[in-house]
Amino acid sequence: MTRLHKGALDKTPGATPVPMPRIQRETWVNWALLGLLLLAPMIANALGEVYYVNLATRIAIVTMAAVGLNLAIGYGGMISFGHAAFFGLGGYVAGISAFHAFDMTPVLSWPITMPGTDNLLVIWLVAMLSCAVLALVIGAISLRTSGVYFIMITLAFAQMIYYFAVSWPTYGGEDGLPIYLRNQFPGLDTNDPLTFFLICFAALVLALAITARLMQSRFGAALTMARLNETRLATAGIAPYPIRLVAFVISAVITGLAGALFADLNGFVGASMLSWHRSGEIMVIVILGGVGRLYGPLSGAMLFVLMETLLGGLTEYWLLFLGLILLFVVLFARGGVMGLLAGRARHE
Amino acid sequence: MTLSLLFEQLLNGLQLGTMLFLMASGLTLVFGVMGLINLAHGSFYMVGAFVTAWTAGTTGSFWVGLGAGILAAAAVGAVVELLVIRRLYHRQHLDQVLATFALILIFSEGTRWLFGSSPLWLNVPEALSGAVALPGGSRYPVFRLVIIAVGVLVAVALFLLISRTRLGMRIRAGESDREMIGALGIDIAKLYTLVFALGAALAGLAGSMIGALQSVQVGMGEPVLILAFVVIVIGGIGSIKGALIGSLLVGLVDTLGRVFLPSLFKLFMTPAEASGVGAALASMLIYVLMAIILAFKPKGLFAAND
Amino acid sequence: MKKLTAVGLGLLMSTGLASFQAQADEVKIGMITTLSGGGSHLGVDIRDGFQLALEQSGRDDIELLIKDDARKPDVAKNLADEFIQRDKVDILTGIVWSNLAMAVVPSVVRQGVFYLSPNAGPSDLAGRLCHENYFNVAWQNNNLHEAMGAYMQQQGLKKPFILAPNYPAGTDALEGFKSRYHGGELAGEIYTQLGQTDYAAEIAQIRASDADSVFFFLPGGMGIAFTKQFHGSGVELPLFGPAFSFDEIILGAVGEAAIGVVNTSQWAYDLDNPTNQAFVESFREAYGRTPTLYASQGFDTANLILSALETAHPDDADAFREALRAADFESTRGEFRFGKNHHPIQDIYVRTVVAGDNGQPTNRLVGVAVEDMQDVFVDECRM
């Protein structure tokens, strides 16, 4: 774990020395946030307050979706406005699979017979594979463009899938698909809120660890350079396109897995998981937390979900206040929550 | 499908296209001159419609309302530019997207707070209500013809403005070199406010007119905004010509897709199924169009600075 | 900012703990409804109608908690969790939209909480997923469309043109209409895009067909846009639809273009019964506007709950359920009882839009389309 907190990118022993206090501060903040997320639901569970356990689960899952997007936006410089497509696809894999497992009908009868399942491991694998394939297609086309065009073409692909889901009657269309029984993890009782939280938490930690490790590797070095200076990368003989494409796929896979967990948490999957507001929301979380900071998504998601919960209870015009807070963060608190908590970003 | 029906549907596509052009031209101008992505552009559309509806309801005159709506949109645009937008010009696209996303929330909820949750009443003015006969026997609403005419007028005016006037020269200078116009002694801040307000006014104009045809309600700007973005991306961001071609393309493809796709599927499906599948594909059609165009021309049809 | 977060968490925890101190005999009702964004006037009316009934009851042992779902299924689901797990509510209600109901209701009722629907009635909840703790106090989604099918057949219309948005409620609407209409052949059947606001292409198709009437289901802004555009198009065919596109608030936005439209509803504000007259009068007095059918549904839902509370506390689930099932309350819509799937069996009325006293369009009751209407999914319900 320690390695994870030394910083993913440039702030490694072989790179820019950053003043020591700052490293410690960010590491400390990271640990504190992760610890808070782990301990709060445990305490809540001990007090019998199941609601807070589910709230923490929600935070963990939303964080994970944002960790995926952060890989694309923060580390890869690819501003995807269509990650809801992967979030939703992951959710639909879980939903469809559970639907068929419940009905005892096959998901596919041609070319191979594929029965529905409620085994989470299988569902996750299928969700990740589906997202990888979708991201490969979307990325291959979208990465030919850049800048605003990239933002808009990813949005367009997500909209296509959204409209498809809304009007496809088999799996509920706009009504969506309830998951009557939460999908099962071998050997664990996923219906127990704390157990399910711990599963999601473990998945989140894994996603964070993989992202950190990835960004220290050769691939990460190339991706960083693709973001900072594409020409430099090409001049070194490394084509930026495949590097970006692979990063986009990995990013989609992480967000897709979060989508599958989200569907199981809510016991429901619907087209709203695919809407452009959802893409915007995940992006908001990434930026709120601090773009390109490993733990930015965690702080962003905590703040976002708490604001949603607290403000939503106070006034029916809470979106107005959410808007004002967001505006304030963009204009005056650059670097997001992590910028406030742990000082300026390490790069740029 | 008779010839006159086809003609009528082409007119419908044209009308949707000209309306989109009013939105897209402002959006593309703001991007071309200031390099800003403005997600809140749809909010000016909504402001225009609400103010028009409210004023028309109070004074009883659509025309007074229309004037008020356009002015209000321009004023709101100018204020937003002064308070928020000008802090974003030198920021990354990401910051611009988030800040203007926040503005959408603020505008939507602010409008609801001021005007309430119910949709407002706004109708086509008496003088322009009714329909005229088209060649071929069918009838077409006068007001839609007026919208087409207004769209054409605005397009011509914009081309003249940009190619013939001093303001246009400054705008073009701004597109090619932001440093240079500063050096020319042009008050760049004022120019930006002006361009932004102009874009907002055009959106307000679209909202006022369309509000009379559709419903004036909170959130009405968002679907139009996404369509307008599709338009300018297809056309090439920053290009007025691209926005015009893109608008017409999207207007026609969307309208004709909605009409013909279900008929196409009826050839080998039951009517109910064909209607469903056709409608589903029709709703995806413009996004498919956009993806195809960008796959082959990554900077749109008429990339401005390339 | 960190401090803020800490304070926030503390606050959450303390409000959570506070719920322990609730009195045992008090009844807690959680209302999840749409108060912000598009379509929020439905939620506002449901809430206002519901609150009016509570106030009139004079009971002070009922705590009503209201939260906005912003029309998002996952927000609604999260609020349901919050109400049940933190606030320990006995009864949930308020959801406007079918897709939100589908996200929330199945899991809520399985947790032993009562859910009373004041608006949405998706077919699954009436049929295959019906549940003893779920009661629908409004209608099953298809009811008004089926009734209109029956009515248009009675009226001798031979070639209706039908259209609805391409989503489940839209397909249900057209299927529902067709299941009761056998009076001729359809002149055409169109599914439009959900959220579409321009109907020029569809209206041109209607004009080009040989239709003698138009039936449409386009809720909210879609219906406003369609009606206005249809009126301006010069096509002179009679319009028919369910009440969802012609509540008093929408009529205000459509204006005179709506005059002459015929619509089906389980309720009308000029329905002649004392409960209703008192309701309409007190609603106008309290809120300064004429109630919509949504307001009447909120009002009826609250009164149903109040009537059941006379007999039993929700803690005694079986007794409370029986009391609800008896539906022993004065409904604004006249006679009201539940079928075995806990969905209403009620008359569906026909209204027509006329110019009111001040020239504003308003609904007038014309007659009854179908008496004692029950949904068709009741047989799929194994309860």
Added chain:
Amino acid sequence: MSDAVLTLSHLHKSFGALQATHDVSLDLKAGEIHALIGPNGAGKSTLIGQITGHLMPDRGEVRLAGENITALSVAQRARRGLGRSFQVSSLADSLSVLRNVMIAVQGLQGHSFHFWKPVHRDASLVEPARAAIARMQLESRAETPVSELSHGERRQVEVACALALKPRALLLDEPMAGLGPEGSARLTELLEELKHEVPILLIEHDMDAVFRLADRISVLVAGQVIAHGVSDEIRANPLVREAYLGD
């Protein structure tokens, strides 16, 4: 011309009506420094673009070690051994010198789809990079972010990056600019030594350096090579004097 490492033959490139490159042919032989000079607007940047792959010529051919690379991308050319430095420094400013150079080493090794091993503990990356930095006498600055370097130091990092690629041909775009007399002298020394390992196509404004270093010189004016030869020939060429001195 079997010993030519890099050959341009009959390159043409126009932008609309403007002919930016007109029938340019030149070559770079093993062991030499070939300087390309020309006044501003002569079309040097366009020509460099066509050599490095940022621009496609309308006609003509670029060959590297005998292989036709005209249609290849920037990255493909780099992999085949074309190293370059940029006129306007093109480094990742927020990264350290070492990180910038390591990317070049990584490119040379051709393994970028390794997802697990941290690069800072990968001796096969770090050591060659440090060697290239040492060659430019920048060891003390290895851990410094590029943004904190002086103008001249950045030029040196550029060259270090190019060297780390172990190129077959090196294209240096105004490496002397902003170096100051001492830095210039040091770089000149280095280039003289370097040309025996890898031939250098040198684009340079500093005429003293050019005349001192270059084995051959080509003069580009208005998109055309107007003169070609050794230093003294060029110095004496009236066309060149006209183009440069305006007399």
